[in-house]
Amino acid sequence: xxxxxxxxxSEIFWQxxxxxxxxxxxxxxxxxxxxxxLQGVLRNQLADPYILGISAGGALGAALSIALGAQFIVYxxxxxxxxxxxxxxxxxxxxxxxxxxxxxTTPETLILxxxxxxxxxxxxxxxxxxxxxxxxxxxxxxLGSLSYASWSNVLTVLPYALIGMGxxxxxxxxxxxxxxxxxxxxxxxIDVENTRFILVGAASIMxxxxxxxxxxxxxxxxxxxxxxxxIIGPNHRNLLPVVALSGMLLMVIADTLARTLLSPLEIPxxxxxxxxxxxxxxxxxxxxxxSGK
Amino acid sequence: xxxxxxxxxxxxxxPGKPIVKGISFSIHDGEFVGIVGPNGSGKTTLLRALSxxxxxxxxxxxxxxxRVEHLDxxxxxxxxAFVPQLMxxxxxxxxxxxxxxxxxxxxxxxxxxxxxxxxxxxxxIEELQLNDLKDRPIANLSGGEFQRVAIARALAQEPxxxxxxxxxxxxxxxxxxxxxxxxxxxxxxxxxxATFHDLNLASxxxxxxxxxxxxxxxxxxPPEKVVTTANIWKAYRVRVxxxxxxxxxxxxxxxxx
Numbered sequence: 001x002x003x004x005x006x007x008x009x010s011e012i013f014w015q016x017x018x019x020x021x022x023x024x025x026x027x028x029x030x031x032x033x034x035x036x037x038l039q040g041v042l043r044n045q046l047a048d049p050y051i052l053g054i055s056a057g058g059a060l061g062a063a064l065s066i067a068l069g070a071q072f073i074v075y076x077x078x079x080x081x082x083x084x085x086x087x088x089x090x091x092x093x094x095x096x097x098x099x100x101x102x103x104x105t106t107p108e109t110l111i112l113x114x115x116x117x118x119x120x121x122x123x124x125x126x127x128x129x130x131x132x133x134x135x136x137x138x139x140x141x142x143l144g145s146l147s148y149a150s151w152s153n154v155l156t157v158l159p160y161a162l163i164g165m166g167x168x169x170x171x172x173x174x175x176x177x178x179x180x181x182x183x184x185x186x187x188x189x190i191d192v193e194n195t196r197f198i199l200v201g202a203a204s205i206m207x208x209x210x211x212x213x214x215x216x217x218x219x220x221x222x223x224x225x226x227x228x229x230x231i232i233g234p235n236h237r238n239l240l241p242v243v244a245l246s247g248m249l250l251m252v253i254a255d256t257l258a259r260t261l262l263s264p265l266e267i268p269x270x271x272x273x274x275x276x277x278x279x280x281x282x283x284x285x286x287x288x289x290x291s292g293k
Numbered sequence: 294x295x296x297x298x299x300x301x302x303x304x305x306x307x308p309g310k311p312i313v314k315g316i317s318f319s320i321h322d323g324e325f326v327g328i329v330g331p332n333g334s335g336k337t338t339l340l341r342a343l344s345x346x347x348x349x350x351x352x353x354x355x356x357x358x359x360r361v362e363h364l365d366x367x368x369x370x371x372x373x374a375f376v377p378q379l380m381x382x383x384x385x386x387x388x389x390x391x392x393x394x395x396x397x398x399x400x401x402x403x404x405x406x407x408x409x410x411x412x413x414x415x416x417x418i419e420e421l422q423l424n425d426l427k428d429r430p431i432a433n434l435s436g437g438e439f440q441r442v443a444i445a446r447a448l449a450q451e452p453x454x455x456x457x458x459x460x461x462x463x464x465x466x467x468x469x470x471x472x473x474x475x476x477x478x479x480x481x482x483x484x485x486x487a488t489f490h491d492l493n494l495a496s497x498x499x500x501x502x503x504x505x506x507x508x509x510x511x512x513x514x515p516p517e518k519v520v521t522t523a524n525i526w527k528a529y530r531v532r533v534x535x536x537x538x539x540x541x542x543x544x545x546x547x548x549x550x
Contacts, residue, residue, distance in 0.1 A: 170403065173397055173400045173402075173405070176394060176397070177394060179381075179386075179394070180380060180381055180383065180394060183377070184375075184377065184380065184381070186345070186346055186366060187344050187346065187369075187370060187373075187374065187375040188370050188394065188395070188397040188398055188450070189366045189367035189368075189370030189371070189397060190366065190397065191366055229385060233385035233386065233390070234383060234384065234385045234386060235390060237405060
């Protein structure tokens with residue numbers, strides 16, 4: 001016979017710990033794979049869904065649809081990530097357009113445009129939440145947290161993670177060809193415009209799904225791909241699955257730290273990622289400057 | 294047999310401002326054709342049009358009996374390979390990895406390299422004498438070695454026609470000659486078309502030269518017919534004398550004023 005205490009522990013494990021670990025893993029996968037995709041398709045080492053404002057756009061979409069009560073369930077799938085997806089797409093489109101100087105985008109202008117749009121979206125996001133009178137969730141959205149993890153959240157993001165990862169993997173030959181530059185990819189038979197459209201879509205859909213259940217968690221898409229690329233090289237056929245697994249692992253570890261470091265106080269996991277990721281980003285920026293690329 | 298036929302080709306980047314102005318020529322299987330001419334005469338633009346990167350404004354390009362505008366990117370890629378002046382080195386790739394990228398037009402969405410892909414890569418590496426380097430990281434190669442890798446990548450594409458934009462311009466004398474010897478050897482299997490700045494190099498190794506000026510062909514034929522004092526004056530406005538190469542007799546060389 002199980003004692004009441006055992007039942008309580010098993011309840012905690014099944015209803016609280018397990019969905020939270022799974023959600024952390026899925027979010028780690030989606031954000032890190034989005035990073036690989038964006039770096040490959042925009043040919044920009046510093047691209048990441050958070051830095052490019054895709055996350056903030058998506059979070060704004062999600063918060064708006066919650067605040068306006070415009071959520072509905074179709075065939076058991078929540079509309080929340082779909083709204084977030086639309087806003088993410090708009091964000092990435094605006095950033096890309098803003099960054100275009102004389103029909104070329106440089107890594108630096110892309111980042112500046114991303115940062116500006118990100119700040120703008122975050123401000124509106126905070127405003128929407130304050131007006132809707134749900135003040136404490138501002139922290140959730142802006143700092144990123146998995147404290148609302150549940151089975152239904154896991155099931156909500158799972159299809160998006162599978163679709164996004166599948167699309168990325170089936171386009172690994174395109175991503176590989178793009179390592180040589182856009183023109184060379186074209187001479188290798190790649191339809192660059194089409195590829196960019198599909199893959200930016202895949203990255204946006206995953207980012208949107210991630211932010212709609214966890215708020216803004218940054219730098220995962222930057223740290224993981226760079227780190228894995230150093231170890232196994234840039235061939236996307238191997239890179240994508242290894243990045244996906246490592247992203248899952250990193251996020252689960254980060255969330256465990258977030259939960260336990262100052263227990264019983266919980267740190268939003270976005271803070272942990274920013275503490276790890278921001279210095280790493282600065283390091284990459286500096287290395288770029290030094291190598292003159 | 295003609296493998297590439299260009300008819301009344303007009304192309305450029307701005308409508309109404311053509312850079313290549315209605316040229317025609319036809320290239321046969323197994324030729325090594327050098328395209329020469331002053332800077333800005335349209336050599337690179339022509340190569341970009343031939344590789345499908347730039348649409349013809351009018352006229353036509355026919356590769357192995359197919360009009361380029363009727364082929365999709367992948368079909369073009371299986372017929373024409375392009376080696377740019379400077380290819381981007383891919384950090385973290387070995388020589389073999391990079392040559393394998395040449396097989397991209399043969400990969401399916403749901404599967405990757407098969408035995409014939411590996412075979413084509415082996416062959417390309419062999420032809421460019423890269424066997425000793427095949428596991429080397431790209432980042433550790435010299436300019437001349439990297440250019441050979443770039444050419445091997447194009448060869449692995451198994452095209453009918455290989456286009457090279459100034460394959461020797463960043464290389465020292467030894468590698469300029471080595472690359473040209475390799476290209477000359479390659480024409481047994483593929484038609485090779487390359488642009489050159491160095492007239493001596495081009496006339497020594499190419500089977501035919503096409504001399505460009507302001508987007509038009511002003512001379513065409515075997516090197517000894519094209520590289521003449523009069524033609525060079527016409528194209529470059531430079532007075533040179535042309536002497537016979539005593540070693541090879543047939544080819545000539547240019548003596549600067």
